[in-house]
Each structure stands twice: as C-alpha cells, then as structure tokens.
Amino acid sequence: MFTGIDEVAWASMKHAYGSAEEVPRLLRGLASPSPQERERALDGMYGAVHHQGDVYDSTLACIPFLFALVARAELPDRSGVVELLVSIGGGATADEQPLEDADPVGERPAEGADPADDNHAMARTAVGAGAAVFAQLVGDRDPEVRRAAAPALTRFLDEPERVLGLLAERLDEEQEDRVRPALAEALGLFARLRPSVGAAAVDRLVALCSAPHDPGLRLAALGQLAGCAPDRLPIDLVSTVVALLRARSRWPRVEDLPERPDTDTLIGRLRRLRPADEEGSQLLRTLHTALGGRTADRIALLNGQLTCDAATDRCNAVWMSAGLFCEWRGSYEEPVALIGEQLLLGDGRLRDAAVSVLGDLFTLARPAADHLAELVATGPEHSTRRWERGAPTLGGALKALARAGDRRAVPALAEVLGGPVVPYDAGYTIKYLGAAAEPLGPLLRARLGEVPLDSPDAYDHASPLLSALGGLRHTDALPEVLRLLRGMTAELRGRERLVKAATQTLGAFGPAAREALPVLRELLDGEYAVAAASALWSVEGDAGAVLPVLRRELTRGKHARASAEALGRLGPAAGAAVPDLRRMAASEDVWKQAAAAGALWDVAGEPDPVLTALRSAWGRNVHTRGTLAACLGRMGPAGTPAHALLRTELAAPRRHQARSAGHGSHDIVEDEQLLRLCRTALESARPGPRQATFAPPRGPARTLAAPEGSDEPC
Known part of the structure; x- marks a missing residue:
C-alpha cells in the first residue's frame, strides 16, 4: 500500500505551510486503526496538502498512495479518501463544463500561465488515469464508499x-x-x-x-x-415534491450510519454543524439550485416545506430560503411569515435556523416581527449571546427585530446597553430603528463616556457607539466625543479609524457641535484632514477653511474618493475643484470615477461628463450602483439619458451583487436600497409642478453619507 513512499523526496516538496516532509505521516494516518487518527490525518490533508482546493507538487505525489488506500477493502473510512481524490482531480467544482467541450484532460497551459494551473491539469490527468478503481468501488461492501464512488466514476472514467x-x-x-x-x-x-x-x-x-x-x-x-x-x-412539480417530502418523513428508514469520532478538527466541527437530516437537505438544495430564477415555484415549494409535519423538513426549508432570498428578488411575505412561525415551536435547531435567516433580511423580515418580538420577550438569552471566546454579541432574535426597524426592540436594547458589557454590534444595529431609537441616546452617551482611552480595544468599544449617536444626532454626547478626540494617545491601536469615526459623528451633529471647531481645525493639517474638513463644513459651513484642504487631498490619491464626496457636499462653493473632478471622473479607478461623477453634479450641475462617468462606472462594478442611483435621483430630469440603466436594474430578477457561492450579511439590504434609489430617481424625473432641477446646497450640509466602516463586518 505504501510501497516506495520513503523513496519520495517529500522534504524538497511543498504544501500550503512549507515543507511537505510530514505528508508520509498523514498518508499512513489515513490507514490507522484509530478513528481519531484517521480523521486528524484527513483533516491535515485538506488543511495543508490540498489547502482550499490548491494542488502542490506534494499533492500530486500523494495521488498513487490515495488510490492504493481506497483499493484496500479492509480499511475503514475510505469514502473520505475517495472524496479527497475527487476534489484533488477538480471534480467538485460548482460550474460543471460538459466534458465534450472541455480542453483535453492534462493539456498544459499556455506559456506564461500560472504554474498552479499546470498542477491542476496534471492532477486531473492523474485521477483520470486511475479512474478504473472507481468502477470497482461502486460495488464495494461499504455503503459510504459506494455512495462516494458513483459521482467519482461519472466524472473521471472516460x-x-x-x-x-x-x-x-x-x-x-x-x-x-x-x-x-x-x-x-x-x-x-x-x-x-x-x-x-x-x-x-x-x-x-x-x-x-x-x-x-x-x-x-x-x-x-x-x-x-x-x-x-x-x-x-412534471407539470405539477411543486405539489409532487411536497407530497414526496411528506411521504419521505413517514417512510421507514434505517439509519445505520457509521459512528464518527469527536475530534477538534475542522472536519469534525463541520460535521457537527450539518443538518439533522443531511440527505433531505441535499435533496432539496439540489432541486432549489436547479430551479434557479423560477422564484414563484421556489416560493410555493418553500411554503409547502414550511408547513410539513416533520421539524427536519421545515428546518431544511428555512436554510433553503436563505439562498433564494439572497440571490433572487421576489415577494417573500408568505414564506417569511411562515419562517417566523418556527420561532416558538420549541425545536432549538429549527429556531436557531429561523433566527439566522431572518437576521439577514432587515425590513423584509417584518412579516415575522410579531414572532421575533415574542421570542425576545421570553428571556434575556435572546437579547445577548455569550461565547466561550470573544466578546458577547446581540442575540439573533433581537438583532433581527431591530434590523427590521421594529420599535419593540428598543426596551430590550436599553437593557443590553445597561448591562455589564455592551455587545460590539449593538451600536451598529441601532441605526436601523431610526427615530424610534431616540430614547437610547442617553444610554449610548453614558457608555461612550466609560470607554477607557488607554485600552487597546478603545476603537472596538467606541466606534459602534459613535455610529449610533451620530445616526440619532444625539448632540448631548458632544462632551464625550470631544473627550475621545482630546484624550487618545498617538500610540493607541486603531487611532486613525477612531479619529475618523469621532469626526464623522461631529459632522452628523452639525452646527450644534461648534465647541469642536478648534479640535477640527487642528486636524486639518494631518492624516485626518479629509474627515476633519468634511465635519468642519457640516458644523461651520466655511468653504474658505476646507476647500484648500479637500483640493489638496483630491490630488494625492489616498483620500481622493473621500475628498470628492466631501466636495460634493460643499456644492457650488467647491467650484474651484471642478477641473480636478473632471479629470477624476475619467479615472481608471471605478470608485474614484463614481465619487467624482456625483461630486461634479453637486458642484457644477454638468450633466454630460457626469453621465459619461456614471455609465462607465455602472457597468464596471455593481457595487457602485447605489452611489450612482442616488446621484441620478439628485439630477432629476437631467439624468433621463441614463434612466435605461435604472429600468434594466429594476427588471432584473437577480440581486445586483448575487453570487452562487456564499453571500454577505448586508447583500439583501443593500440591494433593496438600490431598488428604492432606482425608483426614486425615475420618479424625480417625471413631469409635475415640483419637477427636480439642479439645486445647489445652501450653507453647511446637515447630513452626511454613511461613514465608511459604520456597520458591522459581513
């Protein structure tokens, strides 16, 4: 089985973490009589030798020994090795190109190509060369091996x-x-x-x-x-599937799965996170994925799943809904309400799944708000979540309720803010409550005043509180904000981000923060110049003080985007910067281009260069579309030549930054905001007695764009 393994020059080969000299130990571990040792060895293979799907010279050298392992019928746990071979051969990719259209297996990449591509091609060749083994394994005595071998046979045996x-x-x-x-x-x-x-x-x-x-x-x-x-x-696909689901829950099944060791490995942790009915989950995931944009069918299917008697079927439906909601636009009131009903049914796994999905829906979670509020009211464990390691976070139910903009979250948030430790994400979540969160202002102010200035975690504690106070414009907190700016030391970790967060909060306070003018002026000559200038304009409205600073930073590169956005808030008072903004609107950097387009309109009201830059940025990067749609809304009728972009976006069934593999926690809320901005822009150009025109801002700006880093990480 391991003949010749010691003759391989493993020490001269590499894996993800350096020398591959440990690989023989991992390969022998896959044949160990100890289940724990076998799982640790497989974890090591995925963690180093095949790290994140990469193929190294040591990975290629392992392939003959892996085939020798799976051919030994007396060895247990060979199904995991079969799956490892499939992954090394590149057979587990999400996008399956027909083999008849693919390049010949093993064809070497063109000269100058990434050497890693060469390794992947050789791995495909090597696994394909040994694929006859899979033909034997589909009849193996071990059911798990038979199950793993069937797709391997299909992928690799030519x-x-x-x-x-x-x-x-x-x-x-x-x-x-x-x-x-x-x-x-x-x-x-x-x-x-x-x-x-x-x-x-x-x-x-x-x-x-x-x-x-x-x-x-x-x-x-x-x-x-x-x-x-x-x-x-079948024509009646949805009703057929729902009927089969219910029949499956009653079908006698013998679960004779092999026992697995309880190891502290990534494989072990992932296994513990798997759904209770993993096979059912896979069946429904396959169907939902294949249906893709057939949202009406998928919604009807979810509704049927969510009303099944078996909790496992309903739990699978909740998890399936996440992919639909994140990738496709639609009317989801009914399935969201049904997900809300799962919160109080007593099944912990089902409740946790529902809370997790609802937390990423923001206002789309409102049909479930009554059930969320009822769950939050049952106990503090749904308001704060404590972890073995790290700081506590908001409980999922409370976060989902607050993100939905439901004022019933306010009393529970008040209790959280009065507790011994404020969850880091509390401040970032409060802003979604809008004016309903005003009673929380004094509590936020008090907690900001308690942040120790010499703490290495000062930014982590203060930034969320600053974000919430700025969003509420709770100007009574001005002394606490100034305390931060005046008291932090140059050595403080995260000082730059903390200064920016504090100045943005002062800018949100507007003229009520005049006491901060000396501090802001001191910051105009340093690395915080743009943030300070933007806040100074909001507080004082003195273009003469901030325009030279913003023009200087506009041409330096590092802060060009932020400078353009700040110049836009100055309006016509920033007219001297128009030539620089025109040049920036033609930038290869798409974010600079988008920022300059908006600023050009706000400063000069020039539609032609704005529309040229806007069309370019819109097509180059979907993430700029919210910024650009807001600009078109401010342009009113002048933006009409670009309205085809808005109509196309509104007609698109997929969310603008949807991706098939994973999603960000704010993808849905950002997409819904984009749709609102598109509708607003189209509405602003319609004929009427109050038709929008270029109207430069007068005096200091009283509002600020959402500050960078103002929300919790995705």
Whole structure:
C-alpha cells in the first residue's frame, strides 16, 4: 500500500505551510486503526496538502498512495479518501463544463500561465488515469464508499457506455436508502457532462420519478431532472415534491450510519454543524439550485416545506430560503411569515435556523416581527449571546427585530446597553430603528463616556457607539466625543479609524457641535484632514477653511474618493475643484470615477461628463450602483439619458451583487436600497409642478453619507 513512499523526496516538496516532509505521516494516518487518527490525518490533508482546493507538487505525489488506500477493502473510512481524490482531480467544482467541450484532460497551459494551473491539469490527468478503481468501488461492501464512488466514476472514467451501464446495474441492485440518491445524482451528472450521449440517463431519471420507488429516490431524480432536462419535469412539480417530502418523513428508514469520532478538527466541527437530516437537505438544495430564477415555484415549494409535519423538513426549508432570498428578488411575505412561525415551536435547531435567516433580511423580515418580538420577550438569552471566546454579541432574535426597524426592540436594547458589557454590534444595529431609537441616546452617551482611552480595544468599544449617536444626532454626547478626540494617545491601536469615526459623528451633529471647531481645525493639517474638513463644513459651513484642504487631498490619491464626496457636499462653493473632478471622473479607478461623477453634479450641475462617468462606472462594478442611483435621483430630469440603466436594474430578477457561492450579511439590504434609489430617481424625473432641477446646497450640509466602516463586518 505504501510501497516506495520513503523513496519520495517529500522534504524538497511543498504544501500550503512549507515543507511537505510530514505528508508520509498523514498518508499512513489515513490507514490507522484509530478513528481519531484517521480523521486528524484527513483533516491535515485538506488543511495543508490540498489547502482550499490548491494542488502542490506534494499533492500530486500523494495521488498513487490515495488510490492504493481506497483499493484496500479492509480499511475503514475510505469514502473520505475517495472524496479527497475527487476534489484533488477538480471534480467538485460548482460550474460543471460538459466534458465534450472541455480542453483535453492534462493539456498544459499556455506559456506564461500560472504554474498552479499546470498542477491542476496534471492532477486531473492523474485521477483520470486511475479512474478504473472507481468502477470497482461502486460495488464495494461499504455503503459510504459506494455512495462516494458513483459521482467519482461519472466524472473521471472516460468510458461513457461502461459508466452508464454500471450506474444502471447498481440502481437495480442497491438496497441502501442512502446510496440510491447518490446514484441518481450520478445519472444527472452524466447527463450534464455528456449531453450528446445523456438521453438514456435522462430517461432513467424520468422512470425513477414515479412509483414504486421510495420518496427519497424520487426526490433525488426530480432534482437531477431540474438540472439536466427541466422540460421533462412534471407539470405539477411543486405539489409532487411536497407530497414526496411528506411521504419521505413517514417512510421507514434505517439509519445505520457509521459512528464518527469527536475530534477538534475542522472536519469534525463541520460535521457537527450539518443538518439533522443531511440527505433531505441535499435533496432539496439540489432541486432549489436547479430551479434557479423560477422564484414563484421556489416560493410555493418553500411554503409547502414550511408547513410539513416533520421539524427536519421545515428546518431544511428555512436554510433553503436563505439562498433564494439572497440571490433572487421576489415577494417573500408568505414564506417569511411562515419562517417566523418556527420561532416558538420549541425545536432549538429549527429556531436557531429561523433566527439566522431572518437576521439577514432587515425590513423584509417584518412579516415575522410579531414572532421575533415574542421570542425576545421570553428571556434575556435572546437579547445577548455569550461565547466561550470573544466578546458577547446581540442575540439573533433581537438583532433581527431591530434590523427590521421594529420599535419593540428598543426596551430590550436599553437593557443590553445597561448591562455589564455592551455587545460590539449593538451600536451598529441601532441605526436601523431610526427615530424610534431616540430614547437610547442617553444610554449610548453614558457608555461612550466609560470607554477607557488607554485600552487597546478603545476603537472596538467606541466606534459602534459613535455610529449610533451620530445616526440619532444625539448632540448631548458632544462632551464625550470631544473627550475621545482630546484624550487618545498617538500610540493607541486603531487611532486613525477612531479619529475618523469621532469626526464623522461631529459632522452628523452639525452646527450644534461648534465647541469642536478648534479640535477640527487642528486636524486639518494631518492624516485626518479629509474627515476633519468634511465635519468642519457640516458644523461651520466655511468653504474658505476646507476647500484648500479637500483640493489638496483630491490630488494625492489616498483620500481622493473621500475628498470628492466631501466636495460634493460643499456644492457650488467647491467650484474651484471642478477641473480636478473632471479629470477624476475619467479615472481608471471605478470608485474614484463614481465619487467624482456625483461630486461634479453637486458642484457644477454638468450633466454630460457626469453621465459619461456614471455609465462607465455602472457597468464596471455593481457595487457602485447605489452611489450612482442616488446621484441620478439628485439630477432629476437631467439624468433621463441614463434612466435605461435604472429600468434594466429594476427588471432584473437577480440581486445586483448575487453570487452562487456564499453571500454577505448586508447583500439583501443593500440591494433593496438600490431598488428604492432606482425608483426614486425615475420618479424625480417625471413631469409635475415640483419637477427636480439642479439645486445647489445652501450653507453647511446637515447630513452626511454613511461613514465608511459604520456597520458591522459581513
């Protein structure tokens, strides 16, 4: 099994963390009689030798030994090694290109290409060369090995007729409930990877969708059909799937899964996070993914799942909803209300899933607000969450309620602010309550006054409080803000960010912060010049004091974007900066271009250069669209030539920064804000007695754009 392993020059090879001299120990660990040692070895392979999907010279050298391991029927836990081989061979990618269209396996990249691409190509070749082993493993005595081998066989064995014959044979003989869906998945994969010869696989999937097959296998077949032959799906797809889900929950199943060790490895932690019904979760994830933008069908499917009797089916539905909500636009009131109903049903796993999903919905969570408020009222454990390591955070239910803008969150937040430790995310969350959070101002002020200036965590404690106080314009906190600015030392960790946060809060206070003028003027000559100048304009409205500073910083590069945004708030008073803003509007840096476009309109009211820059930035980076749509709203009728961009955005079914792999916690709220800005801009250009025109701001600006870093990390 390990013949020749000691002759390999492992010490001269590399993995993610340097020398690969430890790799023989990891390979031998995969064959250890100890389950804990086997899991630690597999964790080490993923963590170093195949780190985040990378392929190193040591990864390539492991492939023959991994094949030797999976061929030894007496060894346990070989399914994990099969999956590792599939991943090394690049077979677990999300975007599956048909093999008939792919470059020849192992073809070397062009000269000058990334050497890592060469390693990946050689890995595909090596795994493909050993793929005959997978043909033996689909009949292995270990069900977990059979389940892992079916998709491996389909991906790597370049003998289509043999692959299809083996899959059909196994489907006729397989007795294990948990293996049959993997065989259906392999058939669907075959049809997608080899469309020219996939008709027989599609026909077999259609046959598997009907009785007498068990509900789990029928669901698996439907999910695969949705991905490879959606025209063969039944007309009554949603009702069929819901009926099968309910039948599956009643279907007698013997869960004879192998026991797994309790190890403190990444693999172990991920296993503990898996859903209680992992197979059901996978079945529904496959179907939802294949349905993609068919939001009406997916909403109806979720509604059916969320009203199933089995808590595991409802829990799977909650997690499935997250992908739909984050990627696609739609009317989600009904499924959100049903998710809210899960909060008080007593199942901890189900409740935690519902809280997690609702927390990222912001105002879209309002149909569930009554249930969130009721959950928050049941006890303080839903207001604050404490961790074994690190500072406490807001409880998920309270955060979701506050993000929804529901004033019933205010009393619980008041209790949190009065507690021994303020969760770092409390201040960032309060702003979503708007004016309803005004009673929290005195508490926020008191906690800001308690922040020790010599603490290395001063920024972490103060910044969220400053954000909330600025959002509320709680000007009574001016002494506490000045205490920070005057008292922090040059050595304080995060000093630059803290100064910016404090000056932004002063700017939000406007003329009420006149006592801060001497401090702000002192900051005009240093690294905080832009933040200080922006705040000084908001407080005093003296263009003569801030314009030279902002023009200077506009051309220095590091603070050019912030300078442009600040110049825009000056309006026509910044007219001397127009030539520089025009040049910046043609910048290759898309964020500078977007900032300069908005500033040009606010300062000079010049539509042509603004529209040119705006169209360019809109297409180059989707993340600029909120800034640009707000600019079009200020332009009124002058922005009409670019309104096609707004209409196209409003008609698009996908969220503007949707991505198939993962999402940010603020993707939904930012997309909903973009849609509102697009509608507002279109409305501003409609004929009427109060038609919008270029109207330069007069006097000091009383509002500020959302400060950079003003919200918790995604």
